[in-house]
Amino acid sequence: MTPAVPRVLSIAGSDSGGGAGVQADLKTIAAWGGYGMTAITAITAQNTQGVRAVHPLPVDVVRAQLDSIAADIAMDAVKIGMLGTVELMGAVAGWLEKTRPAVVVLDPVMVASSGDALTAVGDDDGRAAWSRLLRAAHLVTPNLPELARLTGRDATDWDAALDAARGLAAEHDVTVLLKGGHLDEAAAAEVPDAVVRVDGAVHEVRGPRVATRASHGTGCTLSSALATLAGAGLSWEDALARAKPWLADAMRAGEALAVGDASRPTWHGPVDHGHAQRS
Numbered sequence: 473m474t475p476a477v478p479r480v481l482s483i484a485g486s487d488s489g490g491g492a493g494v495q496a497d498l499k500t501i502a503a504w505g506g507y508g509m510t511a512i513t514a515i516t517a518q519n520t521q522g523v524r525a526v527h528p529l530p531v532d533v534v535r536a537q538l539d540s541i542a543a544d545i546a547m548d549a550v551k552i553g554m555l556g557t558v559e560l561m562g563a564v565a566g567w568l569e570k571t572r573p574a575v576v577v578l579d580p581v582m583v584a585s586s587g588d589a590l591t592a593v594g595d596d597d598g599r600a601a602w603s604r605l606l607r608a609a610h611l612v613t614p615n616l617p618e619l620a621r622l623t624g625r626d627a628t629d630w631d632a633a634l635d636a637a638r639g640l641a642a643e644h645d646v647t648v649l650l651k652g653g654h655l656d657e658a659a660a661a662e663v664p665d666a667v668v669r670v671d672g673a674v675h676e677v678r679g680p681r682v683a684t685r686a687s688h689g690t691g692c693t694l695s696s697a698l699a700t701l702a703g704a705g706l707s708w709e710d711a712l713a714r715a716k717p718w719l720a721d722a723m724r725a726g727e728a729l730a731v732g733d734a735s736r737p738t739w740h741g742p743v744d745h746g747h748a749q750r751s
C-alpha cells in the first residue's frame with residue numbers, strides 16, 4: 473500500500489542559508505507532496521558564498537532523533553545527506569540496519585558546491601563506513617568526484633564513470649544514480665544522469681544544460697525528490713524522469729529569488745524549490 477502523502481525522513485546537516493541540507497530537503501519533499509521529517513547531523517554556518525563553520529552534533533543527539541521518529545512514525549522513504557564524521561556515519565548505518573526502512577537514498581555528500589569539505593573521508597575508517605552505508609542503501613547518488621572517491625577509479629568522462637558506477641553497484645548491491653553535472657564537457661548543451669542497476673543495466677536521462685550559478689543544493693534537492701517519488705511508489709527510472717526536468721526549471725527560476733549577493737564571483741545561489749507552485 474502506498475500512502476497518499478509519503479512520509480520522508482531527511483538525515484542531513486543544516487544549511488543556515490537555506491539552499492542545501494535539511495532546508496532544501498524539506499522544501500523539496502513539500503513541493504512533491506510529501507510529509508518531511510529531519511534528523512539533523514550537523515549545524516553548518518553557510519550562505520551563498522561559502523561555508524564558515526561546521527559543527528557535527530553528538531552521536532547521542534542524532535541517535536535520539538532517529539529513535540524518536542522510529543518509535544512513533546512510519547517512514548515511506550529516508551534520504552541521507554551530510555553526515556560529517558565517521559562516528560555519525562557508523563551510527564546512521566547501525567540505525568538503518570536495525571530499522572530497515574523501505575526506501576533509503578544515500579547522497580554521499582563530501583564537499584559543498586563552494587569547495588568546502590563537509591565529510592571526512594579517505595582513510596580506512598572512512599572507506600569502511602561508506603561501505604556499510606552503501607550496503608544499507610537502495611539508491612546512492614554520487615556526482616563524478618564522489619564516485620571517484622568511493623571507487624578509487626577514474627570518473628572524468630561519462631563512459632569511465634558509467635563503468636565505475638557499474639562496479640560500485642555490483643560491489644555493494646545498490647542501485648546507482650550517476651549525476652553528470654560535473655562533466656568536463658560542461659560546456660556541452662546537455663547534462664546526462666543515469667540509473668545504473670546492480671546487473672549493470674543503464675537507463676540514461678539527458679536534459680538541457682542550464683547556464684546558471686544558481687546551483688547550490690542541486691544534489692540535495694535531486695535526492696530528496698527521488699526519495700519522495702520512490703516513497704510514493706515510483707521506480708527510480710520514473711522518479712528520475714519526473715525530477716530531472718523539475719530540477720532544471722528550479723535552477724532556471726533560482727536567479728529570480730534574489731538570495732545572496734550574486735555580483736560576487738563566489739556566489740552560488742539556491743534553486744527555487746517552490747517554482748512549480750508559484751507558476
Ligand SMILES: Nc1ncnc2c1ncn2[C@@H]1O[C@H](COP(=O)(O)OP(=O)(O)OP(=O)(O)O)[C@@H](O)[C@H]1O
Nearest residue numbers: 585615651652653654663681682689690691692694
Ligand atoms: N548546469 C546544469 N543544468 C541542468 N542540470 C544540472 C546542471 N548541473 C547539474 N544539474 C543536475 O543537477 C543534479 C545534481 O548534479 P551534480 O552533478 O551537480 O550533483 P552535485 O555536485 O552532488 O550537486 P551539488 O552542487 O549540490 O553538490 C543532477 O540531476 C544534474 O543533472
Ligand SMILES: Cc1ncc(CO)c(N)n1
Nearest residue numbers: 485486487492493554584
Ligand atoms: C548542510 C549541507 N549539506 C549538503 C551540502 C551540499 O550541497 C551543503 N552545501 N550543505
